[in-house]
Amino acid sequence: MIEVDHLHKVYGSTVALxxxxxxxxxxxxxGFLGPNGAGKTTTMRILTGYLPATSGTAKVAEYDVHADSMAVRQRIxxxxxxxxLYLDMTVEAFLHFVARIKGVAAGDRPAQVTYAIQRCGLAEKQSVLIRKLSKGFRQRVGIAQAIVHDPPVIVLDEPTSGLDPRQNNEVRQLISSLAGDHTIILSTHILPEVNATCDRVAIINRGQLVAAGKLDTLMAQLTGTVSYDLEVRGDFEGIRQTLGAIPGVDAVESVGHPLEPESRHRFQLQAGETDPGEAIAAAIVQAGFGLYELRRHQASLEDVFLNLTTEEPTEGTAKAATTPESENDADTASSSEVPEAASMADQADQTDHEVSPETNH
Structure with a gap:
């Protein structure tokens, strides 16, 4: 549905992608992950036809974003x-307005608006002015305007930014419910959001893609180790030797001082590709020691993310650390927060079937 191939973007001497x-x-x-200024928003802008690439290609639903820009915009x-959002419009009026400028046929608009309202849980708010809505409901309206023309592809840039935990959960559930019917790219740096909603992840850092794949596979490939925390009762040296002899255990480390009573000790074990958890428990019991705690640790998405995004940039990409998307946040916010009224209204008046290149998204 979406294909990005050898995409480059350069601003003067600054490499963004x-x-x-x-x-x-x-x-x-x-889930399209990366720290601030990594190139996420630049990639999203290229995919949505807002910004041209310096080189490389991107396709949405088999249409090239450069050669077939209008066809791509209609499908995103x-x-x-x-x-x-227009804050002085009601939810329903705004969605009818957006449906019109996105080229939804007049006879189909009521059904499409109803679909967006129901899908985004806005039925009780459809007659409310948008300025009276909480931020969480405004995000829902933002998603509703993105799906009102029933596009096959949805691009969401930081959809839960600034929301409280309850609002975060509601928006994540909404995004998850859209999967299957729509193909979704979720650009974010909030890792719990990815764990909760995404099937696969791509991580970008300093303008370069550093990893991509399913979450479980990616974590296994990039970490390859597990560790165990133990609390065991018995002779310290005997416990250490028993643990060190277990197949698959690479290292045994004593953690802290002996506990009360002094016969109880804490250890941390490092293991390789083979998970020795069952063998650890069996060895301790067979040796006659008392097992009080056995806790397995495996690298999280956060560990992988930090590992991949804190390394030094490779030669030729150092200038990509600060891209125009991070330098011009104020300009970006002002241009994306409220659509240009004149442009949208003019486009709506021209025809019910034309799609505005400025506001299709």
Whole structure:
């Protein structure tokens, strides 16, 4: 559904994207991860036709984003970090307005607006002015305007930014419910959001894609080790020797001082590709020691993310650390928060079937 191939973007001497390639399958949710200024928003802008690439190609539903820009825009629903809302319109009126400028036929608009309202849980708020809504409901309206024309692809840029925990959960559930019917790219640096909603992940750092794949596979490939915390009763040296002789245990480390009573000790074990958890418990019991605690640790997505995004940049990418998307946050916010009224209204008046290149997203 989405294919990105050797994408480059250069601003003067600043490399924003370098050789970025990834694909998203139909009905899938891809978490597009990276620290601030890594190139996430630049990639989203290229995919949505807002910004041209310096080189490389990107396709959405088999249409090239450069050669077939209007066809791509018609097939994408875009939610920027700050939803483009008219605060003095009601939810329903705003969605009818957006459906019109996105080229939804007049006879289909009521059904499409109803679909977006119901899908986003806005039925009780459809007659409320948007300025009276909480931030969480405004995000819902932002998602509703992205899906009102029923696009096959939805691009969400930091959709839960600034929400409280309850609102976060509600928006994540909404995004998850859209999978299958829509292909979704979720750009974020909030890792719990990815764990809760995404099928696969792509991690970008300093303009380069550093990892991509399913979450479990990616963590296993990039870490390859597990560790165990133990609390065991018995002779210290005897316990240490028993643990060290277990197949698959690479290292045994005493943690802290002996506990009360002094016969209880804490250890941390490092293991390789073979998980020795069952063998650890069996060896301790067979040796006659008392097992009080056995806790397994495996690298989390946060560990993987930090490992991949804190390394020094490779030669030729140092300038990508600070991209225009991080330098011009104020300009970006002002241009994406509220759509240009004149442009949208003019486009709406021209025809019911034309799609505005400025506001299709």
């Amino acid at each position: 370098k050789d970025v390639s990834f694909a998203v399958e139909p009905g899938e949710i891809l 629903g875009y939610l920027p970090e700050r939803p483009p």
